[in-house]
Amino acid sequence: KQEVTQIPAALSVPEGENLVLNCSFTDSAIYNLQWFRQDPGKGLTSLLLIQSSQREQTSGRLNASLDKSSGRSTLYIAASQPGDSATYLCAVRGAGTALIFGKGTTLSVSS
Amino acid sequence: ETGVTQTPRHLVMGMTNKKSLKCEQHLGHNAMYWYKQSAKKPLELMFVYSLEERVENNSVPSRFSPECPNSSHLFLHLHTLQPEDSALYLCASSQDIRGGNQPQHFGDGTRLSIL
Numbered sequence: 001k002q003e004v005t006q007i008p009a010a011l012s013v014p015e016g017e018n019l020v021l022n023c024s025f026t027d028s029a030i031y032n033l034q035w036f037r038q039d040p041g042k043g044l045t046s047l048l049l050i051q052s053s054q055r056e057q058t059s060g061r062l063n064a065s066l067d068k069s070s071g072r073s074t075l076y077i078a079a080s081q082p083g084d085s086a087t088y089l090c091a092v093r094g095a096g097t098a099l100i101f102g103k104g105t106t107l108s109v110s111s
Numbered sequence: 112e113t114g115v116t117q118t119p120r121h122l123v124m125g126m127t128n129k130k131s132l133k134c135e136q137h138l139g140h141n142a143m144y145w146y147k148q149s150a151k152k153p154l155e156l157m158f159v160y161s162l163e164e165r166v167e168n169n170s171v172p173s174r175f176s177p178e179c180p181n182s183s184h185l186f187l188h189l190h191t192l193q194p195e196d197s198a199l200y201l202c203a204s205s206q207d208i209r210g211g212n213q214p215q216h217f218g219d220g221t222r223l224s225i226l
Contacts (some may be wrong), residue, residue: 021183032212034214034215036217041219041222042219042220043115043117043201043217043218043219043220044146044203044217045217046214046215046216046217049214050214051212055183061212063145078143084200088209089154091154096167096168097142097156097159097161097166097208098156098159099215100153101153102153103152103153104150104153
């Protein structure tokens with residue numbers, strides 16, 4: 001059974017810092033991995049989707065990498081801003097239809 | 112207009128009430144999903160519909176009853192819920208259930224509280 005773990009559970013950084021969020025999964029047979037952002041009381045916003053054949057995806061200040069064989073992904077946020085404060089969720093899709101989610105990393109960026 | 116719209120945003124109900132959650136997607140997608148997000152637990156998939164047919168039911172209690180009248184609308188009918196059912200219920204859609212490069216798009220959810 002696929003399990004997704006995100007470390008750390010919470011992170012506080014000053015504005016301007018570069019930071020890395022980690023995601024690991026137990027079954028490497030995945031179709032894709034998706035990173036989401038969730039603001040308090042809101043739904044999920046898709047940030048990046050990496051297909052199983054890809055190594056990384058970039059969007060603005062965000063870069064996500066995927067190492068399928070080791071079951072790891074990282075989300076790199078450059079030059080963090082207070083507006084980046086949110087919970088970041090990692091999810092993998094296997095052979096079924098479901099996305100399997102981690103519990104998330106709650107990020108707080110102070111000005 | 113947002114891609115996936117859920118109503119109501121908040122719902123408080125007693126254990127004997129019957130209510131329904133509504134989801135509507137304006138993205139032309141063929142697949143729709145219900146997820147449950149409880150405090151301190153990962154999101155859990157509840158139901159998947161593809162072209163109005165239920166294709167997955169993840170051992171969800173019968174007090175939750177989904178309905179998909181067309182590919183744009185998805186309902187979750189609630190009856191005789193328990194306090195542990197209090198959670199954020201999220202709807203999502205995707206182009207279809209196949210393929211490895213299709214992201215799921217989420218609504219803002221319905222915050223459900225059971226008294």
